[in-house]
Amino acid sequence: MPKMKTHKGASKRFKVRNSGSISRRRTPRDHNLTKKSSKRKRHMRKSGTVSNADIGRVRRMLAIG
Numbered sequence: 001m002p003k004m005k006t007h008k009g010a011s012k013r014f015k016v017r018n019s020g021s022i023s024r025r026r027t028p029r030d031h032n033l034t035k036k037s038s039k040r041k042r043h044m045r046k047s048g049t050v051s052n053a054d055i056g057r058v059r060r061m062l063a064i065g
Contacts, residue, residue: 007061014050014058022050022058 015023026044033041050058 004060004063006063010058010061014062016062016064022055022062023047024050 013024017023024047026046026048028036029041029044
C-alpha cells in the first residue's frame with residue numbers, strides 16, 4: 001500500500017498544536033470589512049480550533065495517524 005499524501009490545501013489552512021488539537025483561521029475575515037464592527041473583526045483575529053465532528057476528516061487530509 002502506498003504512503004498517504006498530504007492534502008496541500010489543508011496543510012496551508014490547518015496547524016497541529018502541541019496538545020494534538022488542530023487550529024484554524026476564522027472565516028469571514030477576507031472582504032467587506034467596512035460593514036463589520038470592530039469587535040467582530042477583533043474576535044476574528046484569534047485562531048479557532050477544529051470541531052470534534054471534523055477532526056477525523058482534517059487528520060486524514062493532513063495524513064496524521
